Amino acid sequence: MAITRIILPRLILLLFVVLGVAVITFTISHLIPGDPARMIAGDRASAETLENVRRNLGLDRPVVEQFTIYIGNLLQGDLGTSLRTNRPVAADIRTFLPATLELGTVALFIAICLGVPLGVLSAVYKDGPIDQVARTVSVCGISMPVFWFGLILIYVFYAKFQILPGSGRLAMGIVAPERITGFLLIDSLLQGRFDAFRSALYHIILPGFVLAFANMGVITRQIRASMLDVLQEDYIRTARASGLRKGMIIFNYALRNALIPSITLLGLALGDLLYGAVLTETIFAWPGMGTYVVTSIQTLDFPAIMGFTIVASVGYVLINLLVDLAYMLADPQIREV
Amino acid sequence: MNGSKWKSIGIALLLASTPLSGALAAQDVLVLARAEDPPTADPGFEISNSGYTLTYAAYERLVAYKGASTEVGPELAESWTADDAGLVWTFKIAAGHKFDDGSPVDAAAVKFSFDRLMKLKAGPSDAFPVLKEVEVVDPQTVRFHLTAPFAPFISTLAVSGAAIVNPKVMEHEKDGDMAKAWLAEHSAGSGPYRIASWERNQSIVLDRNEHYSGSQPALKQVVIRIVGDVSARRLQLTNGDADIIEQIPLDQAEALQKDASVVVESNPSMYVNYIYMNNRQPPLDDAKVRQAISYAVDYQGIIDGIMLGQAKQMRGAVPSGMWGHDPQGFQYSYDIEKAKALLAESGKGDIHLTYTFSQADPAWEPVGLALQASLAEIGVKLDLQAVADTTKRELVANGKFDMAPGAWTPDFADPYMFMNYWFDAGKMGGPGNRSFYNNSKVTGLVQEAASIVDEAKRKALYIEAQKLSTDDAPYLYIMEKNDIFARRAAVKGYVYNPMLIQVYNFGTMSKTE
Numbered sequence: 124m125a126i127t128r129i130i131l132p133r134l135i136l137l138l139f140v141v142l143g144v145a146v147i148t149f150t151i152s153h154l155i156p157g158d159p160a161r162m163i164a165g166d167r168a169s170a171e172t173l174e175n176v177r178r179n180l181g182l183d184r185p186v187v188e189q190f191t192i193y194i195g196n197l198l199q200g201d202l203g204t205s206l207r208t209n210r211p212v213a214a215d216i217r218t219f220l221p222a223t224l225e226l227g228t229v230a231l232f233i234a235i236c237l238g239v240p241l242g243v244l245s246a247v248y249k250d251g252p253i254d255q256v257a258r259t260v261s262v263c264g265i266s267m268p269v270f271w272f273g274l275i276l277i278y279v280f281y282a283k284f285q286i287l288p289g290s291g292r293l294a295m296g297i298v299a300p301e302r303i304t305g306f307l308l309i310d311s312l313l314q315g316r317f318d319a320f321r322s323a324l325y326h327i328i329l330p331g332f333v334l335a336f337a338n339m340g341v342i343t344r345q346i347r348a349s350m351l352d353v354l355q356e357d358y359i360r361t362a363r364a365s366g367l368r369k370g371m372i373i374f375n376y377a378l379r380n381a382l383i384p385s386i387t388l389l390g391l392a393l394g395d396l397l398y399g400a401v402l403t404e405t406i407f408a409w410p411g412m413g414t415y416v417v418t419s420i421q422t423l424d425f426p427a428i429m430g431f432t433i434v435a436s437v438g439y440v441l442i443n444l445l446v447d448l449a450y451m452l453a454d455p456q457i458r459e460v
Numbered sequence: 461m462n463g464s465k466w467k468s469i470g471i472a473l474l475l476a477s478t479p480l481s482g483a484l485a486a487q488d489v490l491v492l493a494r495a496e497d498p499p500t501a502d503p504g505f506e507i508s509n510s511g512y513t514l515t516y517a518a519y520e521r522l523v524a525y526k527g528a529s530t531e532v533g534p535e536l537a538e539s540w541t542a543d544d545a546g547l548v549w550t551f552k553i554a555a556g557h558k559f560d561d562g563s564p565v566d567a568a569a570v571k572f573s574f575d576r577l578m579k580l581k582a583g584p585s586d587a588f589p590v591l592k593e594v595e596v597v598d599p600q601t602v603r604f605h606l607t608a609p610f611a612p613f614i615s616t617l618a619v620s621g622a623a624i625v626n627p628k629v630m631e632h633e634k635d636g637d638m639a640k641a642w643l644a645e646h647s648a649g650s651g652p653y654r655i656a657s658w659e660r661n662q663s664i665v666l667d668r669n670e671h672y673s674g675s676q677p678a679l680k681q682v683v684i685r686i687v688g689d690v691s692a693r694r695l696q697l698t699n700g701d702a703d704i705i706e707q708i709p710l711d712q713a714e715a716l717q718k719d720a721s722v723v724v725e726s727n728p729s730m731y732v733n734y735i736y737m738n739n740r741q742p743p744l745d746d747a748k749v750r751q752a753i754s755y756a757v758d759y760q761g762i763i764d765g766i767m768l769g770q771a772k773q774m775r776g777a778v779p780s781g782m783w784g785h786d787p788q789g790f791q792y793s794y795d796i797e798k799a800k801a802l803l804a805e806s807g808k809g810d811i812h813l814t815y816t817f818s819q820a821d822p823a824w825e826p827v828g829l830a831l832q833a834s835l836a837e838i839g840v841k842l843d844l845q846a847v848a849d850t851t852k853r854e855l856v857a858n859g860k861f862d863m864a865p866g867a868w869t870p871d872f873a874d875p876y877m878f879m880n881y882w883f884d885a886g887k888m889g890g891p892g893n894r895s896f897y898n899n900s901k902v903t904g905l906v907q908e909a910a911s912i913v914d915e916a917k918r919k920a921l922y923i924e925a926q927k928l929s930t931d932d933a934p935y936l937y938i939m940e941k942n943d944i945f946a947r948r949a950a951v952k953g954y955v956y957n958p959m960l961i962q963v964y965n966f967g968t969m970s971k972t973e
Contacts, residue, residue: 157850158857165507165583166853167881167892175581207499208660209644218660274691282695289695290687291662295491299659408687410662417688418496418661423850 129451133444137437144436145197145429149190152425159206162422180206193429202433203426207419212430215415220434221305222292223404223411227396228306229327230334234392238339242346243378246354257343264340269399273333273406280329287329290408294322330407334399338392345388349381356380383453390446394439487971488680490951492964493687493702497661502643503623504576507583509869509962512620513684516963517666518560519623519649522551522570523614525959530782530873532618536565536650546609546913553600558671559626560647560654567602570594572627574604576638584621587871609911611918612874618959619872623649652677652967661686666966678953678970697722697946703971704947706962709822710768716946726770727956729943730779731869733771733823735815735831735936736894738862744813748806750933754792755799756834763939766826770944774937776926777878781958783915784875784922790930792937799838811840813862818849824865827938831863857890865938866894873959875922879906883929897934 160176161168168176177183181192196203202212238261245257281289292307293299300310300319308327311319353359354377362372397412404413412431419427498511506515524535538554557565571594577585590610595603606613616622625648632642647655652674656667666682685702687693694712696702698719708716708724717724743749759773772780776789803811815831817824825846832842842863847855855861870877881892885903888896902925909921930937943961947954953969 155848155851156854157848158854161853161857161890162850163505163582165586166890167586168583169586169589169891172581172583172586173890208497209500209502209505209640215660270689274689277692277695282699285699290692291685295489295663295683295685295701405688406692408662408685408689408692410660410686414661414686414688421849422499423848 129447130444133440133447137440140436140440141197141433142194144433145194146190148425148429148432149193152423152429153186155423157423159423159425162424163206197433202430205419205424205427207422207424207427212426215427216412216430216434217305219410219412219415222409223397223400223413225306225308226327226330226334226400226403226409226411227393229308229331230338230396230399231389231393233331233335234338234342235389237335238342239346239378241339242343243350243373245343245347246350247373249351254347257347261340261343264336264338265344267336269333269337269402270406272336273330273403276329276333277406288326289329292323292326292410293319294326297322330403330409333407334396334403337399338395341392341395342385342388345385346381349384350377353377353381383450386446386449386453390442393442397435397438486680488678489683490679490681490704490966490969490971491683491685491702492704492706493685493693493696494706495686495688495690495693497686498664498684500644501647501655501658502640503620503625504580504584504638505582505640505644506620512960512963514647514655514664514666515620515623515649516651516960517653517682517966518647518651518655518669519625520557520565520651521619521622521624522553522617524618525873525957527955528957530957530959532615532873535618536570536624540614542913546611546613547606549604549606549613550597551602551604553602555600556673557650558673559628559650560669560671561626561628562671563626563628565624565650566599567596568599569624569627570602571596573623573625576625577621580638580640584619587616587619587621609913611910611913611915612872612876615872615874625649653682656681672967674967677967679966682966694946697948700948702948703951704945704964706945708944708946710770710944713770713944713946714768721949722946723949723951724944724946725954725956726942726944728772728781728958729869729941729961730781730958731867731941731943731961732774732779733821733827733865733867733938733941734774735827735938736856736861736864736866737934737936738859738896739898739934740859740896741862743806743808743811744862746806746808747932748802749808749811751792752799752802752806752838753835753840754933754936755795755802756838756840757792757936757938758794758830758834759792759938760794762827762830766823766830767939767941770942771939774940776930776937777882777935778875778922778926779878779940782870782873782875782878784879784919786923786926789923789926792933794834796834796837803838803840809839812843813840814843814845816845816847816852816855816861816864818847818852820849820852821865821867823941827865853890856894859889859896863936864894869961870959875918876910879922879925880910882935883925895934897929897932899928899932902929902932 160173160182164172164176181189205212205215241257245254248254277289280287297319300314300316303310303313307323311323359372359377362376400411401413401417404411405417416431496510498514499508500506500511501514503515503519520536522535522537523532526533536553536557537551540549540551542549553567559565574594590606590608592607593605597603629639629643629648632639634641645658652669652672653666654669656665658664664684668677668680690708693705697705713724716722737744737750739745763771773791775791776786778784815828817828828844832844835842856864881887883897883902883906884893885898887893905921905925909918912918950972952972955965
């Protein structure tokens with residue numbers, strides 16, 4: 124089957140990607156001057172204490188041996204222990220990843236819901252006032268720095284008018300729902316915890332919108348361009364000539380075809396969301412992977428940095444795989460190749 | 461999903477559409493907003509002030525700093541005696557102290573805590589270099605045996621690492637880790653508070669310890685919220701969502717002072733900024749060159765211009781506020797002519813140095829620029845080299861630098877924390893003597909001062925060592941900085957103790973709003 128022909132090589136590739144990322148990050152972590160033992164024991168630690176900490180971390184062993192141990196553990200799903208928090212990195216990632224994914228999903232949802240209609244309108248009413256507005260908004264989205272936009276929103280909605288909260292995932296005093304998916308919006312609904320749902324929803328609006336804004340700009344622009352292409356096609360002209368309703372033509376014929384090139388874009392947008400999350404999470408004190416990796420980098424917490432890199436790279440390969448599969452579903456011609 | 465589920469989702473959406481109610485914290489809940497999650501709460505492991513916020517609230521020690529003073533008084537121990545040689549210390553433990561599970565704090569718990577600390581042998585154990593054994597005499601009496609007299613011993617018993625931990629934590633031991641993984645995010649002490657929950661990178665909730673022996677704290681709960689961005693923290697304070705915020709830049713502190721509902725706490729601290737000069741490396745191996753550089757620094761200009769007045773020039777190695785500080789000690793002043801003359805005397809010309817710094821302290825870069833400008837006046841070229849903080853520490857520890865800025869705070873209230881770390885030739889590099897200063901006379905003085913118990917004699921030795929070393933100018937003594945944070949005016953009862961930066965007396969604080 125064609126599907127296995129596509130998926131199988133990707134899964135093999137995935138293994139190599141993980142190994143490659145592990146080799147590169149491990150090498151870099153051993154090239155950067157900085158002694159993890161000193162980070163833990165403190166700057167003024169005595170030589171014996173440093174030696175003891177090094178031994179406990181296995182840092183006194185030869186580099187090759189350390190790497191073999193790391194890979195061996197990795198194959199068993201063990202990403203090592205964070206130097207800073209003293210917890211297994213895998214547990215840390217399980218704690219923080221859902222927060223980032225939830226934020227990213229909401230942001231993507233907002234970006235699509237706003238970006239696609241805006242792009243369609245912009246193309247249909249090309250050069251009209253709607254098009255001008257849409258283009259301005261999309262340029263703003265693409266070029267506005269996340270931290271600046273985030274702070275403006277916090278100032279207006281939180282500090283000035285007190286409409287929305289400015290940080291965290293839940294209001295103080297609200298107990299988080301029991302963890303099922305890690306998505307507060309879903310977990311709270313599943314358990315009928317409306318107080319938590321409401322609080323989580325309020326908290327995600329500002330960071331979700333900030334994160335969505337840049338991607339919305341890109342989506343609007345892309346949809347507009349491909350809609351303009353599609354609207355020139357012969358079959359659209361034929362449809363128009365045969366007297367079909369305008370809405371029918373735009374949504375049933377044009378948009379469906381215009382969306383195909385956008386699938387790749389959505390894959391890329393998802394990747395962008397991960398990057399954007401680092402800044403957004405910092406501004407909104409969102410307890411996700413972004414803040415985790417920033418603090419890990421600041422403290423040279425190598426197991427944490429490596430764990431994050433590996434998980435992120437696996438994520439990228441999987442997203443690409445999904446994009447290819449989506450292509451196949453959307454365009455039967457590709458399935459034949 | 462069944463029908464009722466859908467209905468409940470509908471209700472939820474409806475509820476969600478009502479406007480947000482005011483979110484002011486209750487009067488018995490204190491909210492502290494800070495930039496970073498503390499690494500761990502395990503007293504045997506934690507070495508950052510950020511973590512001390514938790515360990516000091518959750519645990520008691522044998523002795524404690526009393527109020528604003530740097531002297532220790534009884535906490536768990538009601539009295540103690542030492543033998544004449546200073547090798548055997550006997551402590552009587554006060555009755556009535558209980559861990560948060562209700563079990564009593566006894567001699568066995570003290571022994572357990574120190575055995576655990578010394579077995580972990582991580583950073584905090586360094587405060588006890590000569591501890592041989594802890595012996596249980598009877599349930600209320602415990603005896604410490606030292607291998608050598610160690611003058612600051614009683615003072616070290618007040619540090620975070622000396623916290624008394626409930627031996628029952630061993631029920632949480634995993635793979636022989638001495639309950640390290642569990643204690644990283646939980647507490648098992650007899651202090652006024654206990655860690656109730658910890659959402660990593662989000663918030664830590666401290667609840668009152670129901671079994672605390674002291675008077676019941678007014679604050680039912682303390683919430684530490686992690687808010688990375690400084691502007692966001694400031695907005696939370698002015699909005700009333702946070703009661704205390706930490707790590708505010710100096711210019712923002714000035715702006716906050718205009719808000720009547722906010723108090724900017726600015727207190728003189730023992731946090732010093734100084735500059736290591738590599739005494740092993742020519743031309744800095746020549747005391748005349750180091751003295752010349754010491755005269756070429758515009759100390760007051762740095763304090764007024766960079767610190768906006770929130771600091772003062774150091775006078776010797778031991779900061780003001782700690783015993784052993786010499787108020788008559790010699791202080792270098794900004795004197796370009798004298799600097800030029802000393803440099804000419806040294807016979808060294810065409811000097812080219814590098815200043816290796818990181819962004820770990822916001823003052824280091826502007827101080828470097830100020831230094832670059834003043835050294836240019838005496839014909840010394842200074843290059844600024846910015847590196848990652850870990851790299852800087854590694855370069856300094858290995859002596860691969862000319863000049864580098866440093867910050868230092870004492871762990872316990874004894875001049876030992878400065879003198880024996882900075883000047884002992886046996887502690888070169890990472891441990892403390894980061895200018896690689898080697899003066900056998902000074903080394904002898906500080907070692908002697910650490911091994912005798914008589915405080916007056918020790919003080920005389922430390923002052924003499926300061927005189928000699930200041931003359932040699934191994935370091936540039938820049939400034940003692942103020943400790944700054946902002947609180948809402950409604951927060952009452954905060955007592956500043958220079959030994960306890962980022963540590964709050966939550967147990968005796970309250971709110972009046």
